[in-house]
Amino acid sequence: MAEFRSINPQEIFDNPFKLYGSVWGLLTAGNHDWFNTMTISWGGVGIMWNKPVTFTFVRPQRYTFEFIERGEYFTVSFFDEQYRSALSFCGSKSGRNVNKVQETGLTPAFTEEGVPYFEEARLVFVCKKLYAQPLNEESVLGGDAVLKQYNGDDYHKMYISEILEVMTK
Numbered sequence: 001m002a003e004f005r006s007i008n009p010q011e012i013f014d015n016p017f018k019l020y021g022s023v024w025g026l027l028t029a030g031n032h033d034w035f036n037t038m039t040i041s042w043g044g045v046g047i048m049w050n051k052p053v054t055f056t057f058v059r060p061q062r063y064t065f066e067f068i069e070r071g072e073y074f075t076v077s078f079f080d081e082q083y084r085s086a087l088s089f090c091g092s093k094s095g096r097n098v099n100k101v102q103e104t105g106l107t108p109a110f111t112e113e114g115v116p117y118f119e120e121a122r123l124v125f126v127c128k129k130l131y132a133q134p135l136n137e138e139s140v141l142g143g144d145a146v147l148k149q150y151n152g153d154d155y156h157k158m159y160i161s162e163i164l165e166v167m168t169k
Contacts, residue, residue: 007167012166024040025076025077026090028118029074036067039088042057052162057135058159064095075116089103123167124165135156137150
């Protein structure tokens with residue numbers, strides 16, 4: 001398997017709309033002993049507070065929510081198309097009920113700080129949470145197009161996180 005190398009976030013050549021919208025990613029939080037991962041297809045990248053950041057969204061009922069809430073760091077791993085079934089599995093099954101690593105065959109790896117990611121990824125964002133805010137109906141300005149994404153009070157929580165490192169192969 002190819003080795004990762006670190007690049008500056010400004011050197012990312014991937015289209016962020018495609019990364020989050022059609023390639024998808026695995027958001028992984030926790031540590032060596034206890035972590036979970038989930039597929040995400042909502043998010044983005046940009047500059048906030050003079051830092052490179054990613055915007056991610058997690059519903060509170062997701063098992064990974066417990067992990068991202070407890071820790072300061074997480075990763076978002078992006079994969080080649082050959083891993084689509086693994087990402088589909090991780091987005092449709094709960095880590096409360098199945099061992100996603102065992103079921104998908106993905107290989108967990110850890111940064112020097114112990115933040116989990118996956119060896120099979122082609123691009124990894126190592127992130128540090130800077131800001132978190134639950135989405136809510138009162139703040140929706142887009143009307144029904146936005147509200148139809150929700151069934152009552154199951155709004156996502158938004159995380160704005162500094163991209164501390166970008167790893168690529």
